[in-house]
Amino acid sequence: MTENRSIQISNDNKRSPKKFPTVERFLEGWSVYKENLIGKIGLTLLIIFAVMAIASFFTPLIDPMYHPMTGVDPDISHSTSPSWRHWLGTDFIGRDILCQLLAGARIAFMVGISAAFMSIFLGTIIGMIAGYTGKVVDTLLMRLADMIMVMPTLLVVLILSSLFGQLNIWTIVLLIALFRWPGVSRVIRAQTLSLKERPFIEAAKVTGASHFRIIFRHIMPNVLPLSLLYMTFRVTSAIIIEAALAFLGFGDPSTVSWGMMLQWVWKTGHMFQAPYWLLPPGICISLLTLSFYMLGRAMEEVLDPRLRKEIAQE
Amino acid sequence: MKDPNKVIIQLEHISKTFRTSASLFKGDQKEVIALNDVSFKIFKGEIFGLVGESGSGKTTTGRLIVKLEEPDDGKLLLGGDDITKIKGKALKNFRRKVQMIFQDPYQSLNPYLSVYDSVSEPLVVHNVGNSETRKDMVRQSLNSVGLAPPDDFFYRYPHQMSGGQRQRIAIARAMVLKPEFVVADEPTSMLDASIAIHIFNILSEIQKKLNVTFLFITHSLAAARYLCDRIAVMYKGELVEIGSAENIIQNPSHPYTRALIDAHPRFRY
Numbered sequence: 001m002t003e004n005r006s007i008q009i010s011n012d013n014k015r016s017p018k019k020f021p022t023v024e025r026f027l028e029g030w031s032v033y034k035e036n037l038i039g040k041i042g043l044t045l046l047i048i049f050a051v052m053a054i055a056s057f058f059t060p061l062i063d064p065m066y067h068p069m070t071g072v073d074p075d076i077s078h079s080t081s082p083s084w085r086h087w088l089g090t091d092f093i094g095r096d097i098l099c100q101l102l103a104g105a106r107i108a109f110m111v112g113i114s115a116a117f118m119s120i121f122l123g124t125i126i127g128m129i130a131g132y133t134g135k136v137v138d139t140l141l142m143r144l145a146d147m148i149m150v151m152p153t154l155l156v157v158l159i160l161s162s163l164f165g166q167l168n169i170w171t172i173v174l175l176i177a178l179f180r181w182p183g184v185s186r187v188i189r190a191q192t193l194s195l196k197e198r199p200f201i202e203a204a205k206v207t208g209a210s211h212f213r214i215i216f217r218h219i220m221p222n223v224l225p226l227s228l229l230y231m232t233f234r235v236t237s238a239i240i241i242e243a244a245l246a247f248l249g250f251g252d253p254s255t256v257s258w259g260m261m262l263q264w265v266w267k268t269g270h271m272f273q274a275p276y277w278l279l280p281p282g283i284c285i286s287l288l289t290l291s292f293y294m295l296g297r298a299m300e301e302v303l304d305p306r307l308r309k310e311i312a313q314e
Numbered sequence: 315m316k317d318p319n320k321v322i323i324q325l326e327h328i329s330k331t332f333r334t335s336a337s338l339f340k341g342d343q344k345e346v347i348a349l350n351d352v353s354f355k356i357f358k359g360e361i362f363g364l365v366g367e368s369g370s371g372k373t374t375t376g377r378l379i380v381k382l383e384e385p386d387d388g389k390l391l392l393g394g395d396d397i398t399k400i401k402g403k404a405l406k407n408f409r410r411k412v413q414m415i416f417q418d419p420y421q422s423l424n425p426y427l428s429v430y431d432s433v434s435e436p437l438v439v440h441n442v443g444n445s446e447t448r449k450d451m452v453r454q455s456l457n458s459v460g461l462a463p464p465d466d467f468f469y470r471y472p473h474q475m476s477g478g479q480r481q482r483i484a485i486a487r488a489m490v491l492k493p494e495f496v497v498a499d500e501p502t503s504m505l506d507a508s509i510a511i512h513i514f515n516i517l518s519e520i521q522k523k524l525n526v527t528f529l530f531i532t533h534s535l536a537a538a539r540y541l542c543d544r545i546a547v548m549y550k551g552e553l554v555e556i557g558s559a560e561n562i563i564q565n566p567s568h569p570y571t572r573a574l575i576d577a578h579p580r581f582r583y
Contacts, residue, residue, distance in 0.1 A: 199421040203484070206380050207436045208409030217435075221426035 029302040039298025045291035049105050049284075056102035066096050068103035068256040079274050089276040092268040097261075101280050104258040108288055111173055111242045111257070116234035118177030123184025124227045128215050130185065131192025142189065145182035153179040154244055161250040169252035172245060176238045184230045191223045225303050232296030236289040243285050258285050320358040321394070322495055322527050323379060328352045328388035330374055348374040349385070350551045356495075361521055361528040363542030363559065365535055365574065371551040372531045373417075376497040379529065380414045381405070392495070410440050413488040415498040419480035419505075423472040423487075429456075430468040433487045440491065455486040458523065459516050478509035482516065489520060497529045502537070514541050535574050539563050547571045 033039050060067040065074070073086070076094035080086065088097040130141040157175050161167045167175075195201060196219070204214050245251050246259025247266070258281035265271060265278045330349040349371045356362045366372045377383045378390065381397070390398045397408055413436075416422035423432055433452045437443060443451060456464035459482040472480055481501060488496055498517065502510035518541060521528055532538050538545050539559050546556040547568065554568040566572045 199416045199418060200424045202382055203414070203416055203422045203487075204424075204435070205382065206409065206412075206414045207487075208406050208439045209435065210439075213439065218424050218427075222424075 032302045033298055036298040036301055038294045039301075042291040042294025042298060045287055046295060049288050049291065050109070052102050052105040053109050056099070056106045059096075059099045059102060066099045068095070068099045069254075071095060071099065079268075079270055079277060081274070082276050088280055089274070091261075091264060091277060092270065097277055097280065100256050100261055101258070101284060103256040104261060104281060104284065105288070107169070107255050107257040108239050108242070108285070111169065111176075112235040112239040112288075112292070115173045115176040115180070115238035115242075116231045118174065119180040119234050119238075120184055120227050120231045122177065123181035123230070124188050124220075124223065126181065127185035127188025128192050128219055128223065131189040132196055132211070132215055132219065138189075142186070145185050148179060149182040151179065153241055157241070157245060158248065158250055161245070166253060167250065169255050172242060172252065173238075176241050180234055180237060184227065184234070187226060187230060188223050191226055192219055195219050195222055229296060229299050229303055232292050232299060235292045236296075239285065239289050239292075258282075321355045322358045322392065323356040323529070324354075324389075324391040325375070325379075326353050326389040326391070328375075328378060328385045328390065330371075330378065330383065330385050330387075347551050349378070351388075352548075352551075352553050353388075354546055354553060354556055356527060356529060358494075358527055359521075359525050360543040361518070361530055361541055363538035363545040364529060364531045364548060365533065365538050365545055366548035367533060367574075369550075370548040372533075372548050373499055375548070376414070376499045376529060376531050379495075380412055380497050381408070382414075406440075410436075410491055411494045413491065413493040413496050415481075415485055415488050415496065415501045417500045417503055419477055419484050420472075422484050423480055425472050427471075428468065429470050429472075429475075429483055432472075432483060433490055436487065436491045442491065451490055452486075455490040456483075458489065458520055459483075459486045460512075461486065477505050478512065481505060481509075481513060485513070485516065485520070489524070489526075492524055493526060495527045495529070497531070499531045500533065503533070510537070517541065535563065547574065 056068065060071060063071075065071040073090060073094040073096070076090050078094070079092050080090045080094075082089045086096045086098065088101065091097055091100070126141055126145070130138045153176065156179065157167075157172065160175065201214060201218055204218050209217070242251070242257060243259035243262070246257050247262045249263055249267075251257060251260050251263070253260075261281040262278070265274065265281075270277055328349055329347075329351055332346045332348055334344045352371070352375065364372045364375060374383060378385055381400075385398065388398075389396060392408065392412070397404075400408060427435070430452060433455060434448050437448045437451060442448070452468075453464040456462070456467060461467050461479065461482055467475075467479075467483075472483070475483070481504075485501070501517070502513050505513065514537065517528065517530075520526065530538065530542055535545075542559050544557065545559050545562045547554050547562065547570065549568075549570045555562060555566065555571050562571060563575065566575060
């Protein structure tokens with residue numbers, strides 16, 4: 001009976017064009033995601049910021065004075081409030097604040113996503129190895145993770161940059177990644193520990209698969225959704241750390257980031273004189289980190305059906 | 315076919331004890347004796363049934379034979395070679411000859427691998443054939459478990475299939491390398507009775523076609539009688555009775571075997 005039914009279902013599947021499972025899984029997740037208000041708000045904000053980041057490439061093409069770093073309005077040599085020519089006003093040497101804000105979005109995305117990607121990459125691999133190997137390797141890697149975890153990232157990066165002078169933006173990204181993997185690796189390790197007891201891992205062992213193959217072919221696809229979820233949270237922390245560094249004057253002086261803008265406001269004494277200059281970067285930092293956080297929360301619900309049920313019951 | 319002179323698997327005085335890890339504060343270790351001095355031989359080409367209640371050590375025996383567990387004591391022989399402590403290349407070679415079918419088809423297939431990827435994995439691992447010949451081998455294997463036309467199943471994922479189909483995929487995966495010996499650990503306990511018969515028939519057909527030797531682990535004497543040539547009965551980690559299927563069912567000598575037979579539900583007319 002059951003067998004007959006299953007054959008019918010399979011015929012239905014056959015009739016529809018060949019579906020790619022990743023696409024199918026994605027669509028399935030999307031149908032859950034789009035029911036989530038927080039997720040929708042987060043995604044909308046993210047798209048707005050992405051458009052801003054892309055727009056930053058085009059502002060210098062309109063007029064050289066709209067270049068975020070080098071473009072100075074020839075008629076202005078002090079900070080001015082918003083006007084038709086400069087929608088958000090200008091900074092202390094006559095650079096357009098809106099252009100800087102757009103360029104800041106680009107830097108924030110770049111720093112956030114690349115630092116998060118690197119830390120996720122490290123965290124996932126270390127977590128899988130620790131969880132799968134167990135024993136001494138596990139203990140060593142996890143104690144190392146604990147040690148790094150308790151170090152305050154901002155403080156260490158500050159000390160390093162005061163030791164070696166101004167840090168390049170990519171060095172900052174790398175440092176954030178190096179200090180931010182332990183949280184991910186703990187989660188991935190826990191997941192790996194439960195996965196490795198599952199019969200399909202034993203089935204792979206009986207087949208003769210190597211440890212390498214088991215880790216990367218069987219465990220990795222199963223933990224990857226979780227890593228991606230953690231990536232959205234790591235983006236948030238990376239953006240905040242970079243902004244804090246830049247505000248404190250340890251950023252890369254050749255980039256225009258939101259933290260950098262805040263530092264210029266502060267350094268030139270415009271904190272209370274120029275709200276049109278102080279507020280936009282501050283609001284942008286908060287909104288972008290918030291939108292990544294909301295994206296992560298909504299993705300969590302997609303990945304964890306238990307969370308979904310709770311919400312349905314309410 | 316059946317060759318009572320050729321022993322394929324031999325267990326010699328195998329013992330296995332599981333210990334709970336003792337901690338500093340939580341008192342003493344607990345020991346569970348899973349297997350106690352178990353010895354038997356499986357002949358080439360037969361289906362050998364291992365029957366017992368849960369906790370009797372039958373699954374542990376199966377896992378020992380495919381080397382998912384190490385025995386504490388005793389020797390394990392495959393075709394005369396000692397395989398108790400093999401490692402590296404010898405172990406990989408052993409893996410090619412001995413396969414296992416797991417109990418729960420909902421757990422024994424990786425949810426992220428397509429049917430083709432799952433079934434062809436043993437071929438990839440052992441570097442058998444190229445991408446074209448592998449496709450043929452997978453097709454053959456899927457055909458032999460009654461999944462036809464095989465190409466329709468290639469890009470399906472476990473969650474798109476029924477339990478019976480999944481278990482057949484698992485069997486196809488175990489059979490694709492044409493192993494000499496297969497351990498089937500209660501392959502039908504998670505399936506409906508009607509599908510279970512179907513799976514039994516597939517196993518016995520494959521057995522005839524490829525001349526594989528099976529160790530069939532089950533808790534049901536009826537299933538063992540249906541499928542097996544010889545049966546061994548296990549009770550609390552010890553082998554209590556061994557003999558031909560007919561003999562065991564007709565004249566059980568051990569009281570536990572008699573209890574097992576009596577415990578089997580019967581239709582009353």
